[in-house]
Amino acid sequence: MRPDPPRILQGIGISVLTAVTPEVQTAFGQSLSGMAGMLNLMIAQEFDRMADRLLTENAAIVGLLEDASPLVDPPLQTRIAACPAELQPANYLVSTLQSANDRLRAVLIDVHAAVVALPGDDAAKMNERIWDELRESTRRRHIVVPR
Numbered sequence: 001m002r003p004d005p006p007r008i009l010q011g012i013g014i015s016v017l018t019a020v021t022p023e024v025q026t027a028f029g030q031s032l033s034g035m036a037g038m039l040n041l042m043i044a045q046e047f048d049r050m051a052d053r054l055l056t057e058n059a060a061i062v063g064l065l066e067d068a069s070p071l072v073d074p075p076l077q078t079r080i081a082a083c084p085a086e087l088q089p090a091n092y093l094v095s096t097l098q099s100a101n102d103r104l105r106a107v108l109i110d111v112h113a114a115v116v117a118l119p120g121d122d123a124a125k126m127n128e129r130i131w132d133e134l135r136e137s138t139r140r141r142h143i144v145v146p147r
Contacts, residue, residue, distance in 0.1 A: 005044070005047050006044040006045070006047050006048040007044075008044075009040045009041070009043050009044035009047065010040070010041060010044045012037075012040045013037045013038065013039070013040030013041035013044065014037070014041070015037075016033055016034075016036055016037030016040065017033075017034060017037035017038070017041075020033050020037070021033045021034050021037065038145070041145075042143045042145070045143055045144065046141075046143065050094050050097075051092055051094055051097060053140045053141070054094070054097035054098060054100075054101050055092075055097065056140070057101060057137055057140065058086055058087060058097065058100055058101055058104055059087060060133055060136070060137075061083075061101075061104040061105065061107075061108050061133065062083050062084055062086065062087055062104065064108065064111075064126075064129060064130060064133055065080045065083050065104070065107060065108060065111060066080065066083075066084070067126065067129070068080070068111050068115060068126050068130075069081070071114070071115055071118060071122060071123055071126060072111055072114045072115070073114070076107075076110060076111060076114060079107050079110070080107060080111070083104060083107060086100040086103060086104055108130065111130075112127070112130050115127050115130065
């Protein structure tokens with residue numbers, strides 16, 4: 001047998017919601033066990049997609065940063081130039097990918113602040129592209145809550 005974390009977490013979540021919660025005597029206990037069951041279902045979803053989401057997001061951020069590079073000052077350009085290396089991680093552990101995502105987002109925040117302060121159509125278009133990616137990033141994290 002091969003452990004399958006999403007299936008295991010889903011099984012625990014469903015068991016807690018359908019078998020344990022109805023047996024709990026207090027409203028507080030039912031609420032707590034219901035929350036534990038739902039969290040297991042949510043974690044199962046995120047576990048299954050997290051590495052893919054981070055790889056996708058990291059590539060999108062690097063692309064934005066590279067496109068924004070001509071608009072920003074040399075110190076930010078230097079930081080941007082180092083970002084493509086984040087797309088070649090030492091391994092694909094979620095912690096490694098998340099650390100890369102954190103570093104890329106830190107650069108994106110600084111680039112966004114710089115772009116917002118710039119006049120012109122190119123800066124306005126880049127600002128909109130950054131917001132589009134931030135919205136898409138939020139969509140990628142959407143959790144489907146079973147009813």
